[in-house]
Amino acid sequence: QRVQIAGALISGAYHTLQNYLLQLSLGAPVRIFFETDQSNSFIVKTKDEILFSVWNKEFAHLDYGPLEEALVAEDPSSIDIVPYADLIRVENFVVTDNEGMVTNSLVGAQDSELFAAVSSAVFENLKVFLMNIQLFNLTKIVMFMPQNTITIFKSGDKIVSFLTNAQDYSK
Numbered sequence: 001q002r003v004q005i006a007g008a009l010i011s012g013a014y015h016t017l018q019n020y021l022l023q024l025s026l027g028a029p030v031r032i033f034f035e036t037d038q039s040n041s042f043i044v045k046t047k048d049e050i051l052f053s054v055w056n057k058e059f060a061h062l063d064y065g066p067l068e069e070a071l072v073a074e075d076p077s078s079i080d081i082v083p084y085a086d087l088i089r090v091e092n093f094v095v096t097d098n099e100g101m102v103t104n105s106l107v108g109a110q111d112s113e114l115f116a117a118v119s120s121a122v123f124e125n126l127k128v129f130l131m132n133i134q135l136f137n138l139t140k141i142v143m144f145m146p147q148n149t150i151t152i153f154k155s156g157d158k159i160v161s162f163l164t165n166a167q168d169y170s171k
Contacts, residue, residue, distance in 0.1 A: 005132075005133075006052070006133045007052075009129050009132050009133050010043060010050060010052040010129070010133075011050055012129060013043070013125070013126055013129035013130075014029070014032070014043055014045065014050050016125050016126075016129070017029060017032065017122055017125070017126065017143065020118050020121055020122050020125070021118070021122075021143070021145065021150075023114065023118050024111070024114065024115065024118055026145045026147070026148050026150070027145045027146050027147065027148075028045065028145065029043075029045065029143040029144060029145055030044070030045050030144055030145065030146065031043070031044050031045075031143070031144040032044075032141065032142070032143045032144075033061045033062055033141070033142045033143075034126065034130070034138060034140060034141045034142070035057075035138075035139050035140040035141075036130065036135050036136060036137050036138050036139060037057075037136070037137040037139060038056075038057060038135075038136070038137070039054050039055060039056060039057060039135060040055050040056075040057060040059055040060060040061050041053060041054045041055060041135065042061055054135065062142055064151075065088070065169075066084060066087050066088055067084065067088060067151065067162065067164075067169075070084060070160075070162075071140070071151075071153060071160075073155070076095045076104065076155045076156075076158050076160045077095050077103040077104045077158065078104070079093075079095070079104060079160075081093045081104075081106050084162075085106065088164050088165075088168045088169065089164055089165040089168045090106060090162055090163070090164050091106075091109065091148070091163045091164060091165065092105075092106055092109040092110075092111070092112060092115045092161075092162070092163035093105060093106040093109065093160075093161065093162050093163070094106075094109075094112050094115055094116040094119065094160075094161050095158050095159070095160050095161075096116045096119075096120055096158065096159050096161075097157060097158055098157040098158070100116070100117065100120055102116050103158065115161060115163060116161065119150065119152050119159060119161035120159050120161075122141065122143075122150075122152060123138065123141060123152045123154065123159055126138060126141060138154070139153060139154055140152070140153040140154075141153070144166055144169075145166065146166070147165070147166055148163055148164065148165060148166055149162075149163070149164050149165070149166045149169040150162065150163055150164075151164070151169075
C-alpha cells in the first residue's frame, strides 16, 4: 500500500510540475532530479511510465559544473550572472524573496516575473508532495525538458532559478 501511495504522489507531482511548465511553453519534463538534505532522487518520464528512485546523499546524479559556484553563493541576491550567461547560455535567471518579489534577475530576459512565479510554485509544490512520502527539506530541483533545463534551489529565504539550454548544461 505504501508503494501505491508513493506512486500516486510521484505521478501527481510530475503532472503538477508539467502543468506549471506549460505556462512557460517549455514542454514536458523528461527528467527531474531533486535533492533534500538526506537524499538525491529522480523522476524520469518514459513513453509509458514514470520512474522514481531515492538514493543516499553520496550518490550524486548531476555535476553542476560552472553553475556550482552560483549554487553555493553566500547571498544569491548579489550573484553576478553575466559571466555564466555566455559560459552556459543562461536564458533566464531570477532570485525571489520569501514573499515572491524578484530581488535579482538577468537584465533583458523576457518574462522574468512569470519565470519567478512558476519556479517558486514548482519548488513549493514539489516540497509538499515529497513531505507526504517522508522526503523532507527540499534544497534543489533540476528539470530537463527537450531543449531547456531549469535549476531551482533554496538559499536561506530566497528561491533562485536558472533557465539554461539543455545542451550546454552540465551532465
